[in-house]
Amino acid sequence: MYQTVKPKIDSVQSDCGVCPIKRRAVCAYCEAQDLAELEKIKSYKTYAPGEMIIWTGDDMRFVGSIVSGVASLSQTMEDGRRQMVGLLLPSDFVGRPGRAKAVFDVEAATEVTICRFDRKPFEKLLVKLPHLSGRMLEMSLDELDAAREWMLVLGRKNAREKIASLLSIIARREGELHKKPLLDGAEFDIKLTREAMADYLGLTLETVSRQINALKKDGVISLQGKRHVKICDCARLMMETGDDDDGGMVI
Amino acid sequence: MYQTVKPKIDSVQSDCGVCPIKRRAVCAYCEAQDLAELEKIKSYKTYAPGEMIIWTGDDMRFVGSIVSGVASLSQTMEDGRRQMVGLLLPSDFVGRPGRAKAVFDVEAATEVTICRFDRKPFEKLLVKLPHLSGRMLEMSLDELDAAREWMLVLGRKNAREKIASLLSIIARREGELHKKPLLDGAEFDIKLTREAMADYLGLTLETVSRQINALKKDGVISLQGKRHVKICDCARLMMETGDDDDGGMVI
DNA sequence: TTGCCACTTTGATCTGGGTCAAAGATTAAA
DNA sequence: TTTAATCTTTGACCCAGATCAAAGTGGCAA
Structure with a gap:
């Protein structure tokens, strides 16, 4: 069987x-x-x-x-x-x-x-x-936690912390897909325009642009083109998110 | 049986x-x-x-x-x-x-x-x-929608709209409990301090205080004591939330 | 009834991020 | 290769809401 x-x-x-x-x-x-x-x-x-x-x-x-x-x-x-x-x-x-x-x-x-x-x-x-609904439940509870974690980003973080949070989440999820842990030197494409990032973070596109370039100037990330990001210093990026530890963030 | x-x-x-x-x-x-x-x-x-x-x-x-x-x-x-x-x-x-x-x-x-x-x-x-997990699924999907609706409040609304949104949500949920529709003259206690409201809305407690009193001065609500609110003009309150219609807001 | 404590209001000032404007960059179409 | 369209950066200025400070209010414990 x-x-x-x-x-x-x-x-x-x-x-x-x-x-x-x-x-x-x-x-x-x-x-x-x-x-x-x-x-x-x-x-x-x-x-x-x-x-x-x-x-x-x-x-x-x-x-x-x-x-x-x-x-x-x-x-x-x-x-x-x-x-x-x-x-x-x-x-x-x-x-x-x-x-x-x-x-x-x-x-x-x-x-x-x-x-x-x-x-x-x-x-x-x-x-x-029943297994299907069980797994749907598990998924929706995970998404609910992720949504709630994002509320902290929207409600209480400043622009730089918001950008750092977005980059770390994209980097982590990208890593998940390819089964790679998040390490210094990790690279990925941000598949969003500055405007879409702004819409995710509750900012304007100008502020997103300024803060990304500030993180670059400070050596936390480097850019190749507008959309391709390399994380030079993971620990530093995590610090910049304002979260306590290595990030128990869901999603 | x-x-x-x-x-x-x-x-x-x-x-x-x-x-x-x-x-x-x-x-x-x-x-x-x-x-x-x-x-x-x-x-x-x-x-x-x-x-x-x-x-x-x-x-x-x-x-x-x-x-x-x-x-x-x-x-x-x-x-x-x-x-x-x-x-x-x-x-x-x-x-x-x-x-x-x-x-x-x-x-x-x-x-x-x-x-x-x-x-x-x-x-x-x-x-x-199976019925239990089915109902849990339904509930968590509702909560997920509610969390996502709240993201719009946190990310894109100004202080006055945030306060109006909070009041309308509390009023609506209060009404649900007592099976009353939301009408002009509806009254309820806000069971939160100004600080707790601020923490919900991503504001400071001073801003919460100022905006509540502004809504009162403008005749949208009236207060008896600090925590008891009467909604004088429901339609107006809904306008003030910045939402399009009568509010398909979940929660 | 007094004093305390927690909560709330109000005022003055400051600032992070929004707004407005214009100039690069990049890609694609013509 | 020029033109156009879209996306991004950068600069100058402004304002909503934060911050800091102090006074007002009300409930309750002694």
Whole structure:
């Protein structure tokens, strides 16, 4: 029995990478069952950079997860003020089971591929497969902690600390994807414009630009081009975030 | 069968009010089963105003829900800057299944009674009772949306809009408890000091004081004492929050 | 009823980051 | 290779909200 389903896990996993939800310690058999059921209702879609994946108020026909690329989750006020409330990287979940209308915008920052599941059948599976809902719960609790940690950044940190926090989070998540720890010399692309960073941090794009260049001048980071960052001094960057220790930050 | 368990629902519900988790549309039978199981592992504890319920880093022996009173969920930086990341009112969940160490402080703002469940047995029930984990999922997704909505307040609203947002949220949640809609003339106590409000809004207590008195001077609200608020003009208050419409705000 | 303590208000001043403006850089299209 | 469009940097100035300081308020314990 185990033998016959084992290949299925691999095929599904290699197929869509991390979909439908971040992999956890679950017995292989149950995971295979879940994935096999999900397999039937999934499809893929790719979005161009800058394309809107979901508009606030849209009917939500699907949920899914990011396979590749970076997307932003954000809110906009009528006067144009915008706040990003989440940065969606590969393995992150998109959409909300149980909700018919979107309450946030989702926009592709780079080219983005999403593994999608029709919402209604997905919700039925959620009831049928306890492991699936268990993992969804675990994920949403992690995201909730991450959102709450971000509130400290938005509410109490100054501009320099905000930039340092953003860089350390992107660096850490980038490292996770490639299974590398965060060390001096780590390099990565920021896949966001200065404006998108500002929208995430509750700043203006001018302030973001000034603070990034200040961190560069102070030798904490170095830049190659506008978007490619090298972290020269990890410990220093962590200090600059204003957080106590090496960063128990979630996400 | 239904008949024999029905009284149990009532007894449990009247016993601890809303525990263990916000009531939803679930078939009465399943709910009764869940509650009967939970009944066995629950206990109550009451905390004095100002008392710490959980310190960041504590071993989490229990999870539970607020029965009465108001508590705050917050984070503190070493230099003393503090950010409240959640306001816990009756029916709100406390703690995180699957996590052994607390990552936020929980403090009683008023006298608080909590209906507690030992964490380990609760986690086992979570696996055993699909309805329970389903409802937990629904709750945590709601809280996640609420946290994200609050990010807009922290990141993009000015002091006056922040105060208006806080008042409208407290008023709305207060109304929910008493099943009253939010109308002109609605009254309630703010069960937070100016400092706690400041910590929720990412402001200083002086700014909170000034802005509350500004809203009073402008006839949006009136005060009896320092903490009792009457909303004179609901529509106006909603305008002052800066949000587009009547407020799809969660929480 | 007095005194204390915690909370709140109010005033004066300062400053971090916003705003406005203009000039680079980079990429892509024509 | 010029033109255009988008993104980024830099400078000058300003203001909302922080900071510092002091006085006002109310509840309650002795």
